[in-house]
Amino acid sequence: MGSAERKQRQKAQLREQILAAARDIVVREGFRGLSMRKLADAVEYAPATLYLHFQNRDEIxxxxxxxxxxxxxxxxxxxxxxxxxxxxxxxxxxxxxxxxxxxxxxxxxxxxxxxxxxxxxxxxxxxxxxxxxxxxxxxxxxxxxxxxxxxxxxxxxxxxxxxxxxxxxxxxxxxxxxxxxxxxxxxxxxxxxxxxxxxxxxxxxxxxxxxxxxx
Missing domain, CATH: 1.10.357.10 (Tetracycline Repressor, domain 2)
Known part of the structure; x- marks a missing residue:
């Protein structure tokens, strides 16, 4: 697998990880409890990383x-x-x-x-x-x-x-x-x-x- 394909797969995996963490938050707290900072803490990435995958909290x-x-x-x-x-x-x-x-x-x-x-x-x-x-x-x-x-x-x-x-x-x-x-x-x-x-x-x-x- 080439480096470009590997990066694309890693990007897709991180996107799914973000969505899975967001779902967990929504199930526990509703959409009102979902924030980019809280989500960043859940996936252990800087908030700026999330914006590489989603424009904002509403898109998620x-x-x-x-x-x-x-x-x-x-x-x-x-x-x-x-x-x-x-x-x-x-x-x-x-x-x-x-x-x-x-x-x-x-x-x-x-x-x-x-x-x-x-x-x-x-x-x-x-x-x-x-x-x-x-x-x-x-x-x-x-x-x-x-x-x-x-x-x-x-x-x-x-x-x-x-x-x-x-x-x-x-x-x-x-x-x-x-x-x-x-x-x-x-x-x-x-x-x-x-x-x-x-x-x-x-x-x-x-x-x-x-x-x-x-x-």
């Missing part, structure tokens, strides 16, 4: 958030291969809630910590994980519309927004005040999806794919 925070959205998409991606759009929605909803409950730190810092960071990532280019996750839901509702299975006037985009808002609400409640919930998060999300589809599907459309777990 946004990269962490973007990585979290990519993790979310990786968790949801198996649902994209489900042929029937109703079953696809059920699987996506189930996996979304499972991701949030089983990865609470990641879910918290991409959705609950700093709305400015989350908005910057979702509006940025490339959008990747967040956009793919949302379009998974939109695509399923669009297919239902194309197949003539949605009630007249039903808007696939709006239905996807309603579903994501509901799923986010279930996960947020589970993470922040689970003692108040009498029903498991997975069952709540399935019941919510069932209610949404019951109101939006035309009579005769098969809603059984959105069944509540255990039913």
């Amino acid at each position: 925070a946004q990269e962490l958030c973007a990585g979290g959205f990519q993790e979310l998409w990786s968790f949801l991606e198996p649902a994209a291969s489900v042929a029937d759009p109703l079953e696809r929605l059920r699987v996506a909803a189930e996996r979304y809630v499972r991701f949030g409950v089983s990865h609470p730190e990641t879910y918290s810092f991409i959705f609950l910590e700093d709305p400015k960071i989350t908005s910057a990532v979702l509006r940025g280019t490339p959008k990747e994980g967040g956009e793919r996750s949302f379009h998974l839901l939109i695509g399923a509702f669009q297919e239902l519309h194309t197949q003539g299975r949605l009630a007249p006037g039903a808007d696939p985009q709006r239905l996807a927004e309603v579903l994501w808002a509901g799923l986010h609400g279930v996960v947020s409640l589970e993470l922040t005040c689970s003692d108040f919930l009498q029903t498991p998060a997975e069952v709540l999300s399935a019941s919510m999806l069932q209610s949404l589809l019951t109101g939006m599907l035309l009579p005769g459309s098969d809603a059984r794919a959105a069944r509540t777990p255990g039913s």
Whole structure:
């Protein structure tokens, strides 16, 4: 390996080390606890070294958030291969809630910590994980519309927004005040999806794919 390749590899390794240390800080203290000086102490480099890899603290925070959205998409991606759009929605909803409950730190810092960071990532280019996750839901509702299975006037985009808002609400409640919930998060999300589809599907459309777990 030549010296140029070795330097490039070392640079990439240090960048990943910085991001890993930043993630540890954010998990413990939130984005408010992340600073370049604290991060420099964690990786045992001078603060000036960090600026060779990242412009500022916000760039690091946004990269962490973007990585979290990519993790979310990786968790949801198996649902994209489900042929029937109703079953696809059920699987996506189930996996979304499972991701949030089983990865609470990641879910918290991409959705609950700093709305400015989350908005910057979702509006940025490339959008990747967040956009793919949302379009998974939109695509399923669009297919239902194309197949003539949605009630007249039903808007696939709006239905996807309603579903994501509901799923986010279930996960947020589970993470922040689970003692108040009498029903498991997975069952709540399935019941919510069932209610949404019951109101939006035309009579005769098969809603059984959105069944509540255990039913």
